[in-house]
Amino acid sequence: MTTSALRSVDLSSDPITLPPLPPWKARLHTKLNQLACSPRIHRLFAASLLLGVPGLGAYAHLIEPTWLRVRRLTLPVQNLPLALDGFRIVHLSDLHMGSLVPHWFLRKTIRTACALAPDLIVLTGDFVHTRPEDGSSLTTLLGELQAPSGVFAVLGNHDYAVNYPGDRGMPGVETSVIRALEKAGVTVLRNEWVALCSGKTPLALLGIDELLSGRARVSPLHTIPSPYPRVVLCHNPDVVPFLPPNSFDLLLCGHTHGGQVRLPLLPPPITATHNRRFWGGLFPQGRGWVFVSRGIGYTWQVRVAARPECAEIVLTGR
Secondary structure, eight states, X not given: OOOOTTSOOOOSSSBOOOOOOOHXXXXXXXXXXXXXXXXXXXXXXXXXXXXXXXXHHHIIIIIGGGOOEEEEEEEEOTTOOGGGTTEEEEEEOOOOBTSSOOHHHHHHHHHHHHHTOOSEEEEESOOBSSOGGGGGGHHHHHTTOOOTTOEEEEOOGGGTTOXXXXXXXXXXXXXXXXXXHHHTTOEEOSSEEEEESSSSSOEEEEEOOOTTTTOOBOGGGGGSOTTSOEEEEOSOGGGGGXXXXXXXXXXXXXXXXXXXXXXTTSOOSOOSSSXXXXXXXXXXXXXXXXXXXXXXXXXXXXXXXXXXEEEEEEEEOO
16 A cells, blocks of 8 residues: 655645745744754753753753653544454654754663564654754664564654745755665655554554645545544644544644643643644544654753653553
8 A cells, every 4th residue: 555655745636735934933933943953052051951940950951851751541442343452552753863862762762662562663753853864873773663563654844854834844854764764664654544454444554744844635534444443643733623523543643742841730831733732642532532742852952741752552442
């Protein structure tokens, strides 16, 4: 059902069109992205945390960003075939290789995912931070991932080097990331689906391409036979309003980093999404569920009440 992800994506049907940002907002995004790429700015930011609020700043900068959480969820799925009861998925998102995320922490995360021995591993984008050369280490890192039903991925906005609708990005990032993933044995889904597990009613896994890039398409949903349970991957949870009602059993996303900084028990003051409801965690949606991972990496090295997470999700018909 899939072809090489490096082949051109069909952009001729059912485009998901996001309104472009006003020019001033686009300029602001560009300026903030330039600041985020400056090592000097990051040093000043770290100093302000450590010296400005010493105890909390040290925790937020040095402890929580690499304090991995394994989050375990058991989700009921309507009409799940008996053969798929207990099917286990490990979900990772937002590695941000090439940023300040230490390699030892990324390796620890991958080994944690492998140790869970799931049936399926899925990755929901932002593998690199921005530059094409950031993908050069991905193959070695992700080559350890193995699961009986395979390892699948969708791309994130950083994998296209885009930060807002209409951003032209940076040529070469997408190609570099896809090649690195495919060399690692990871199948990249770009508006296409695969049938997993043998039997009369297999599990349908659909990957929707990145939303801000303008390449996301919904039409593949309509080609999945109705009895199949449906797991959908998309980097950005803002895709939810574009999906037909009751068209999926589980939607897995990332992108938000859980807001990175928030007061416990409260949503974060800033999210990376238009719909602030989907800032992180599990949400019922129609007949199914939306799970938004808090991710692994970060742009700015700070996390408060938003620990990086590796999610283990068990599907059950009970």
